Amino acid sequence: MESNVEHGEEGEESVIELFRDRFRLCTISIAEAEAKQNGMEISPLIVACVSDLAFKYARQMAKDVELFARHAGRKSVNMEDVILCAHRNDNLTAMLRSFSNDVKAKEPLSDKQKKRKKIPQSDDKAAADLIHS
Amino acid sequence: MEANSFDPELIRAVFRLVWRKQATGREKSQLPDNEPEAGASTSKKSRLTFANANALKLSCELLRLFVTEGIQRAGTIAEAEGSSKIEATHLERVLPQLLLDF
Numbered sequence: 001m002e003s004n005v006e007h008g009e010e011g012e013e014s015v016i017e018l019f020r021d022r023f024r025l026c027t028i029s030i031a032e033a034e035a036k037q038n039g040m041e042i043s044p045l046i047v048a049c050v051s052d053l054a055f056k057y058a059r060q061m062a063k064d065v066e067l068f069a070r071h072a073g074r075k076s077v078n079m080e081d082v083i084l085c086a087h088r089n090d091n092l093t094a095m096l097r098s099f100s101n102d103v104k105a106k107e108p109l110s111d112k113q114k115k116r117k118k119i120p121q122s123d124d125k126a127a128a129d130l131i132h133s
Numbered sequence: 134m135e136a137n138s139f140d141p142e143l144i145r146a147v148f149r150l151v152w153r154k155q156a157t158g159r160e161k162s163q164l165p166d167n168e169p170e171a172g173a174s175t176s177k178k179s180r181l182t183f184a185n186a187n188a189l190k191l192s193c194e195l196l197r198l199f200v201t202e203g204i205q206r207a208g209t210i211a212e213a214e215g216s217s218k219i220e221a222t223h224l225e226r227v228l229p230q231l232l233l234d235f
Contacts, residue, residue, distance in 0.1 A: 015150060022143050027200055029137040034204040040211060041218040042204065049224060050203045054196050057235060058144065061192060062151035066182045077148075077184040082191040089234040092198065099194050103187050 020055050027051035061085055079103070139193040145184065148192075152182045203231050 028047055035042040061082075068081040079100045086092040159180070184192070204219065206227035211219045 012150070012154070019143065019147050019150070022140070023147075026137070026139045026143065030139075030197055030200045031204050033137055034201050035208065035219060038205070038208045038212075039217075040208050043218060043220050045221055046204075046207065046219055046224050049221070050200055053203070054199050055147075057199055058147050058192075058196055059151050061195070062148040063155065065148075065184070065188070065192075066152055066155060069182060075180075075182055077182060077188045079185075079187050079191050082188050082195060086195060086235075092195075092234065095198065096191060096195060100187070100191055103190055107187075 020052065023055045023058070024048060024051040027054060138197045141186070141189040141193050144192050144196070145189050148184055148189075149181075156181055199231075199235055202234070203227065206231060 024047070027050055031042055031047045031050060064085050065077045065081040068084050069075065069077045072081075083093060083096045083100060086096050203224065207219050207223040210223040210226050211217070214223075216223075
């Protein structure tokens with residue numbers, strides 16, 4: 001049993017390192033774009049620092065959103081849980097909330113909306129039947 | 134064109150890694166020692182948290198804001214000092230407030 005746990009931990013460590021590297025790749029493109037926008041250069045050390053910080057933050061976020069979802073009696077994390085993570089800063093909360101509204105607006109038609117669209121059609125059909133009969 | 138952001142699948146994978154670890158920790162503290170492994174793994178699966186697609190998109194946005202805010206604030210300090218390159222000393226100065234805000 002113990003050796004399995006050790007192997008598991010070693011495996012986890014290497015997976016964490018892989019994720020950390022992939023995080024760095026994402027961060028590099030975001031950071032360089034941001035620095036370019038402001039007309040500044042950025043040292044690679046800063047990018048690595050910010051990336052590792054963001055990685056730690058992501059792992060903390062995972063714990064936080066899980067706690068929020070469970071606190072609400074849910075097993076799945078939704079947008080409200082993520083917005084709660086930003087509660088320390090009102091501007092940040094507002095930015096996230098408006099982003100979440102955009103995401104909701106861009107969603108493909110839900111079943112409810114499809115049903116709403118169908119009802120006028122059946123009304124038209126009923127009206128047409130009345131006229132024909 | 135929107136700026137680059139994090140990959141939602143990467144974020145999902147990181148979240149799942151953390152949640153799996155949390156679930157294991159809960160299992161260890163709750164279950165008695167003689168619980169069979171098969172039982173433990175099935176209960177882990179049934180208790181494991183998952184995130185919907187929109188929550189992942191929002192998490193990517195939050196992380197992108199974190200990176201952007203950090204770079205921007207450090208850049209402001211660098212600019213104020215008349216430097217055109219953002220260095221570690223600039224990041225150091227903005228870090229406490231950044232961590233308090235996020």
